[in-house]
Amino acid sequence: MRQLPGGGLADLLRAGVPAGTVNLAVGTPAFPDTPKELVDAACAALRSGVHQYQDPAGVPALRERIAAGLPGSPDPATELTVTVGGSEGLCVALLAAVDPGDEVIVLEPFYENFLSAVALAGGRLRPVPLREPDWSPDLTELTAAFGPRTRAIILNSPSNPTGQLLDRLHLEWLADQCRKWDVTVISDEVYAGYVYDGQHCSVADVPGLAERSIVVGSFSKSHAVSGWRLGYLRARPEWTDLLRQIHVATTAGAPAPLQHAAAAVDLFRAERWDPSAAMRERRDSTVEMLREAGFRCAVPAGGCYVMAAIDGLTDEPSHSFVRTLAAETGVLVAPATPFFADPRRGERHVRVAFNRPADTLDTARQRLRAQARRCPGLSHSSQEGEPA
Template sequence: MAHSTTRRPHVSSRAAALRGNSLSDLLLLARERGAIDLALGIPGYPEPAGDIIEAAHEAMRSGHNQYAHPSGDLLLRERIAATLRPPADPETELTVTVGATEALCVALLSTVDPGDEVVLLDPGYEQFSAAIALSGATPRYVPLHAPDWRFDPAELAAAFSPRTRAVLLNSPANPTGRVLTRQELGQIAELAERWDTTVICDEVYSSYVFDGRDLTSVTEVPGLAERSIVVGSLSKNYAISGWRLGFLRADPARTETLRRVHEVTTLGTAAPLQIAVGLAALSADLPAAGQEMERRRDQALGIFTRMGMKITPAEGGCFLFADISPLTGGRLDSRAFAHELLDDTGVLLVPAGPCFAEPERGAQYVRIAFNRQAELLSEVERRIFGARAAGK
């Protein structure tokens, strides 16, 4: 009888470089205790519209239960195209994806080869570094400087090299809440033209821009429009993150490549859900939703600044990026602080270390999701200041 030995399986270097969910232990604790989750960006506001739910039921009942066209349902692409600025050609410039996460991976796999370099801003969305690792490329981080989280143009320029094939942006940004200005995008455009670089911009929070700002898409900036790929999503606007509906926008030549990679990765996303969104959801009042989200930003900002955190108000998106050092005096890093706050109040925030290339830079920061119902944020306030009154 042969004796077996236990060996670790061989895995690719790209897979080995991936980290697990940095929030797993905190999320488990939060669920066990029935905590209020202000960690994940899963929408608590707005709520899914009743007509979109009914449209999904009807699509299934009427037989739309098989493969859709890999590029996405045409009506949905037409509806998405009409919401974009400038409008896109739904036939040749849009691809429906399995959420923005697949869209991001498809954009990178279509643009970079192993050994190429991707420029990105730091801190940023944790998934960006993971997607770059999976593509086999090398990240080149450009630091953003507190308290307003802007880049230094000289440091940005220094990150480019002959190996730079892509720049990965996010506006409005997770976690900082920054909205890139037209001037900043113009500086990026000059470098992208000089180094012949594709610019991939995650604009999933484009409907949530505050204080009278007007979002400038990369598709509106000379020098970027013709070399850009936009990653978009329906998850946040319509509160259907579990439906996994995202999209890619690019020029026809890039779109042809994106669609080939998309077909290999997933072939397509759920047909009845695409049809439902095309028929119903894109009639939602996004400006009104944006105004309501701004009110929630202000509500959360008031709670956590009153608590003692230093916060530059988010310009867009659904997160606050908060400096906890006035509360801790260096006694706790952000992870220990998040555990202590969870123990004392039953409120869960995100330690910001994983948002940074060097996690120690995030030791004094937490991320706070405010896309929640106003009543829930009021309960957060009661818990935090109730615990303080009790001396916790």
């Protein structure tokens, strides 16, 4: 039986989280609150009898809503496909772009589902390490990763798990490489609405990348509806035709009543729905909390995670350190091992989610402070520079 890689974080959580634990390990949103208008619209759609199959490409009104909220005004009829969350969108994009044996470049550390999605498509992962402290790519190493067997590169900006943001200069440089080697760009832009420093630049806005890109989007984190499984793919019409064929073969369509609900509520434009300022406050609070407790971390430019080093706290690898930390403080964070092709490269880091209510983060901070007073390992060690 064929086995797919991944599952490290799921394995940790499957063991069970004790009652009262402050869970900062998973990205399932506890903030912002799911918009009440969406919930009401979903109930109305169900009561009105929306229970059957709809257009597999997505309810047209929803595609129009999505298009209105994206830069560059994509054609909702020919360039957008509603998917069963970003996860299905990612798999469909890779199945369309990659044949068995093709190489797929990823920037490491990466969202752990990239590993299994590439394997599902039969691709060969080509990781390129990002460099601390700001988790930026080394362009020499990235250049060397491209070659005649390269068929795709997966980008994720802002990144899960690092919060790193690829700026326009990086993307323009990548456009030259992708043109040279005829490479498709699969761009996970799920966290595009959460940018705190700098400005998000979509690959769809960059000449040389736009025509060879597939953008993956999702409402799971931005609108706190991860259980609704609503995402989308954006691509030029020729790609969209192929993506839709694979989408029909895999799922046949996203949940119809929830699509109607999202179409009925105009929350896809920043002027109508923008929790990023409150998320920035949580980012700053979390970075300060971690530095105060002795972790070493850069300030993420976007997303909802902090990648933190544990060098000054323990000699344990991260997968056992997180269990020790949870047992001693009641605060659970994620080991970084699932975010690396070779898990050993993640043994000195953890990932911390901050899409949480302020009082949850305050509780975590108080518990870490209390443990620091009892245990020299969690010390109030100073970090270079001012806390965020």
